[in-house]
Amino acid sequence: MGKLTIVMFQILALFLLPRNISASEYIQLSGVIHVHSTFSSGRYSPEELVARAAVKHLEVLILTDHDQVVMEYGLFPFRNLIKRREERNSVLGAGPETYLSEIERLNRQQQSVLVIPGVQSSPFYYWEGNPFNGKLTAHNYRKELLLVGLTSPDDYYRLPRLHGGFSTQYWRELLPRFFIFCSVFLLSIYLIRQPGKIRIGGILLAVLSLALMLNHHPFKSSQFDPYHGDQGNAPFIEVIDYVKNRGGLAFWAHPESNYSVTGVQLGPIEMKTDHYVDALIQTTNYTGFAALYGDTSTAANAGMHWDQTLSDYCNGRRSLPVWAIAGADFHEEQKGFDLDTFQTIFLVDKKRTANVLKALEHGRIYAVRMSHNQRLVLDRYQIKDDRTGTSAIMGEELSITGKPVIEGRLSALDGSRQEVKITIVKDGTISWSFEGQTPLAFNLVDNAELSGKHYYRLDAKGKTAGHLLSNPIFVIRNTK
Numbered sequence: 001m002g003k004l005t006i007v008m009f010q011i012l013a014l015f016l017l018p019r020n021i022s023a024s025e026y027i028q029l030s031g032v033i034h035v036h037s038t039f040s041s042g043r044y045s046p047e048e049l050v051a052r053a054a055v056k057h058l059e060v061l062i063l064t065d066h067d068q069v070v071m072e073y074g075l076f077p078f079r080n081l082i083k084r085r086e087e088r089n090s091v092l093g094a095g096p097e098t099y100l101s102e103i104e105r106l107n108r109q110q111q112s113v114l115v116i117p118g119v120q121s122s123p124f125y126y127w128e129g130n131p132f133n134g135k136l137t138a139h140n141y142r143k144e145l146l147l148v149g150l151t152s153p154d155d156y157y158r159l160p161r162l163h164g165g166f167s168t169q170y171w172r173e174l175l176p177r178f179f180i181f182c183s184v185f186l187l188s189i190y191l192i193r194q195p196g197k198i199r200i201g202g203i204l205l206a207v208l209s210l211a212l213m214l215n216h217h218p219f220k221s222s223q224f225d226p227y228h229g230d231q232g233n234a235p236f237i238e239v240i241d242y243v244k245n246r247g248g249l250a251f252w253a254h255p256e257s258n259y260s261v262t263g264v265q266l267g268p269i270e271m272k273t274d275h276y277v278d279a280l281i282q283t284t285n286y287t288g289f290a291a292l293y294g295d296t297s298t299a300a301n302a303g304m305h306w307d308q309t310l311s312d313y314c315n316g317r318r319s320l321p322v323w324a325i326a327g328a329d330f331h332e333e334q335k336g337f338d339l340d341t342f343q344t345i346f347l348v349d350k351k352r353t354a355n356v357l358k359a360l361e362h363g364r365i366y367a368v369r370m371s372h373n374q375r376l377v378l379d380r381y382q383i384k385d386d387r388t389g390t391s392a393i394m395g396e397e398l399s400i401t402g403k404p405v406i407e408g409r410l411s412a413l414d415g416s417r418q419e420v421k422i423t424i425v426k427d428g429t430i431s432w433s434f435e436g437q438t439p440l441a442f443n444l445v446d447n448a449e450l451s452g453k454h455y456y457r458l459d460a461k462g463k464t465a466g467h468l469l470s471n472p473i474f475v476i477r478n479t480k
């Protein structure tokens with residue numbers, strides 16, 4: 001109670017003081033990540049989406065059509081030769097050249113909405129059951145990544161995923177199995193040269209081994225297949241590293257999606273994907289994850305998965321921090337969800353694609369969920385060293401010698417008064433929590449003894465103005 005009184009006094013004091021201009025020179029761009037167009041499962045063309053985004057005052061549109069939508073079931077031992085393949089619209093189906101040039105055209109045609117290319121990728125799934133007894137389940141098809149900022153068609157063609165095209169990427173890994181059938185083939189040639197029944201056996205063996213060589217050719221787009229059960233995170237790590245190496249960014253799409261947890265029947269196949277929120281902790285090198293989206297998400301609750309990754313980063317057990325974004329997963333408006341319901345706000349100095357991607361890469365972003373046509377705005381969120389006066393914003397690290405002062409200001413988009421509850425999570429625990437009305441400014445001094453690296457992130461819930469999640473600010477204090 002005492003702490004709260006102090007905070008309220010501080011808030012009051014701030015309102016009485018003249019407002020100083022924010023140290024940050026960044027402008028805020030409202031954007032949406034995870035949007036589908038007619039290139040895959042969306043209702044609107046990219047051009048129609050740009051028009052809708054402009055009406056909603058969104059300035060960044062990150063399209064994430066499915067890279068490829070394919071499922072295959074093949075019969076043993078010729079799974080790649082005797083198979084049934086189902087395919088839907090996708091970027092690879094239409095050709096990444098067409099996708100990228102349409103995005104380029106839209107950016108040339110208008111300046112109000114920056115369109116940035118991305119894809120949603122399901123690089124792996126595995127089969128369980130048997131098609132002949134009527135129970136065949138595809139697992140983990142919905143364990144997905146959003147891949148943002150890959151600019152060359154080749155980047156998309158070479159994605160390490162199941163059922164992609166011809167690829168020379170894994171020939172080394174796939175060669176040993178291929179060689180086994182090669183040697184059987186060579187043996188069959190020897191047998192064909194023998195007289196009588198041996199010769200007939202040799203011919204049969206030659207046909208069989210040739211078919212198996214074709215079936216196991218080493219030029220596949222993945223070193224995995226869907227017939228050997230769950231491969232854990234390995235196929236996904238492959239994609240994350242690939243995207244990183246090509247200068248793109250990877251985000252876990254919707255780790256607690258309920259869409260197919262209990263099983264969705266698609267024709268003769270049941271699709272099933274459990275929550276994969278543990279992948280946030282088990283994998284590294286990815287840029288972030290959707291913390292706000294259409295399902296209830298617990299990963300960003302205090303002390304949960306996200307905080308564990310951030311603490312791991314502070315303790316040196318992880319080399320990169322993990323950022324939170326909002327995932328629109330927009331196909332068309334439905335049940336109160338529209339293109340602008342889930343927004344990611346970018347802090348940039350210029351409205352350019354490269355600057356937006358930099359903000360995304362470095363955590364200079366915050367996530368919001370709109371409610372009642374209203375959203376919260378984080379006018380200011382920074383930490384200042386009370387001794388030196390130096391400060392840092394989201395995604396940055398501040399080396400301090402004094403005490404950290406957490407300064408913030410929150411308002412509603414239309415400037416109205418909105419009831420909000422603000423929580424500051426420090427190192428995974430709720431350290432401050434207070435309520436008030438927007439516009440709400442606060443100023444908190446952390447009196448705790450600090451050593452090493454710490455982080456502070458803000459979580460604000462409006463009574464009717466939605467939800468806002470900041471990214472963390474890191475503070476480092478080297479005690480000698």
Ligand SMILES: [Zn+2]
Nearest residue numbers: 034036120329
């Ligand atoms: Zn999607």
